Amino acid sequence: MRIYLRYPSWIASEFITLPAWFLLLAIGVASWAPKGGVTAALSSTSVFNFFYWGFIFLIIFSTSIWGIGQSIRNEQLQGTLEQLFLAPVSRVSIISGRFARTMVTDLAIIVYTSILLGTLSHETVGVQNPLLLVGVYTFLELAVLGFGLIFAALTFRLKSFNLLSNLTQFVVIGLCGLFFPVSILGPLRVVSMAIPFTYFADMFRYAGYGGATLLDPILEFPLTLASALGLFILGLGYFKATEKRAKQKGQIGTH
């Protein structure tokens, strides 16, 4: 948290850039609505909420990749990773500590973005099912923590972290139905349905404002829980195995 607060320009950048991206995409999409209906399209409850919850999902997903994966890479570049790994504390504690910072700042950005976008669009951001939302949010955080660990492990092997994380975000945006229903993807829909994050985005949106889901929510909810646990266990196992191999080869601090 101290490192994060040390760079106010980055904080300002996050708080300006994220709503600006939303605005850019929303105005772009509104151009496909009937003439004179730009404002209507932007403030239509279903359209606004569809984009809004997709956008919130993206914030959580992206900052987790950057917050966990990139922090390992930064420690490598700064030459502090080996010292950190020599400390008599669990790796999971180190990474979870970083992840906690990401969660706190994510929540601050989400609250700020909700207020700003709600004011701009005159649309109130409500929550249809708060309990379900908390549940899905918890699963999502667990899943992205696991996914972040996979990314952190990959950082030991692949050095092009930025490229990899950008490509992953593109895949998730393009295939997981964050900003449009996966039904319009045609045959690619099969790929979408095979990615666990599609269901997280779907359930997250369902808990937020309702609307149709890909599967029956009674089936989709446990599916997200199972995916979250699976991703977390996979991420933890892969990270530990990669760290062990990197230690044997002396590649912990190699960059």
Add this chain to the structure above:
Amino acid sequence: MTRLEYTLDPLRAIFKKEVRRLIRYPGEMVFVFLIPYFLTGLVMAMGISVGGASAFGNFAAQTGSSLNPFVFLMIGTGVWMVSWVIMEGIGTLLREEQMKGTLEQNFLAPINRFLLLVGTALSQIVITSLLFVGVVAVSVLLLAPQGALGLLVAFGILMIGLIPLFGIGFVFAALVVRFKEPYAFTQTMNVLFGVLAGAFYNVTVLPSWVRVVSAAIPQSIVIQDMRLAVESVGSIVGAFGSLIALLTMGLVYPVLGYYFFKQFERRAKISGDLSKF
């Protein structure tokens, strides 16, 4: 050594060094080429899901353009990406030299500081031309071949538009030397430029006060005029006023940008900011 050689030799050396640096990371280059395709596909998918069966008709009515929507968006995202690369390239150049510890050596070289910035700016023309071919020209030739002639005009407009962009880049470079943290600043400004320039839409949908700001940045005019040129070469004649505005920006912005840069450089020399990072 003649006076011309005295100018051209360092310019050539800086240009060569920067081009080498640009092509050193092919993964990043590929990514820069993929982004416009990805963003265009994303906006189209989102738009179609909102507009339904009448999405394409709505798009034509909203934008007032008969261009194929994919081409329309590719021109917008292509120019935006060019602007992004230039702003980041020039804006972070001095900061990177600072971090590597080579900035002071460069500033001690017996060459005009202007050449240092111009050499870097010229290298950006290479990547800009490649982006134009790989993004705009390819989509026009495949989806709107009748606009092939307009492509030449569009390329000319883009080249004119680069001059004021370099001016804005000089301002970025100065601010980055002063305030450090280059990527936070350039990233924020680049996203805001996307909103203001109408990368995904026609700027006429923006509120009037935003349109005033939008008219002051060269990217808006370049995107609008390039779309017009590809749509019909003849229609660019009607946009003569905007081309004059672009040319005026081309004269004013680099001078202002360099003046701004010199002011910050002078202050940095006095305060010792050049060696601080």
